[in-house]
Amino acid sequence: MKRWGLALVLLLWASAAWGWQVHGFIDGRSGMRLQDDAVERRAILNELRLQLDLNHMSDLAIWQFRADLVGDEAAGETDQDLERGHGVLDLREANVLLTPFYFLDVKLGRQILTWGTGDLLFINDLFPKDWQSFFIGRDVEYLKAPSDAAMFSFYPSWANIDVIYVPRFDADRYISGERISYWNPMLGRRAGSGDDMAVDQRTEWLREDEWHLRISRNVEGVEWAAYAYDGYWKSPQGVDVVYRSYFPKLRVFGASVRGSIAGGVVNLETGYYDSREDRRGDDAMVPNSEMRVLVGYEREIVRNFSAALQYYLEYMQDYSAYRRTLPEGMAARDEDRHVLTLRLTRQxxxxxxxxxxxxxxxPSDRDSYLRPHVKYKASDAVSLYLGANLFFGDVPHTFFGQFEDNTNVYAGVRYSF
Incomplete structure (x- = not known):
């Protein structure tokens, strides 16, 4: 920890000397479970975080560096791992933006990527997510995990085209038990910090890679987009012959539209998930292909009070083959998974x-997840936070129901500079 601190201090001094813009914050947060969890400790978050955000603009390029120095007493993992977000250093961004031609931007290096129209629901956004951070009380910005990628943005007259190449697969920072308990279908129970999750990671450069494509255009205030993805399921949803979890091959094709209507903003997004290793749906150890649909509407109800609604559907393909080959005793998914979301914001x-x-x-899984949150800006530099992650479910194997024992409250303070 001291070595990383000294390195960041030297970086801060050198950056200021070379004309870089420096911003950042110090953020302290603590969170506790509201109930006992048989496989996890009571404390879910006890961290102090220093973020440095450095950028430099020249005639030839824009340089960006953003990193967090983290100390967390509640962490289940301490070994440094930049991909999983473990250890004292979390490298968020380290990239350069170039404009070699007037119609082309190129961004190279570690970067935070996002697209699609959903509000905390994702269909065509196949960039890595940090679900652990999302569920324990960190700022919502940490839901987005970094990608090591090359992004090429083309600007012909008829559309904007983004092509992103990830030379080595970037998985989600998925739930694996070190801090949050989850339902493990192979064990038939909730698993936690004492249960090792054997995962076959995809780590081969240039062979286990990913491609992302978006073609978008704004037509009279309406945003249209088409998407394609070639890579892998972002969490280890497959099981191999030696009962290790792994990331099966995946292709996704989708589209979205967003525009103004009735005093608000409406969005529609859809995507077909082509599970390349189980196109017939008869391999119980690999996810079936799916069709996913999202519809949303947001508007300001009165001044400083807004509301947003979303409906989300996952429709499993080849459901009869899935049920026929499901191992005896394993809980079955529904053919249709429906999710409704509501966001209320008052200032x-x-x-x-x-x-x-x-x-x-x-309503199909009979589970729910609530994220109440209060933020108070005490001054231009100091903000106070209070919130909770509340999980409910009738059975322990549904997506939100599996996290019921992780229900927690948290508080935090941030000083920005």
């Missing part, structure tokens, strides 16, 4: 106080 005290609630409810 008070000259917008210095923000009250928000984001809720997920799945």
């Amino acid at each position: 008070l005290l000259n917008q210095n106080l923000e009250l928000s609630l984001f809720s997920y409810w799945s």
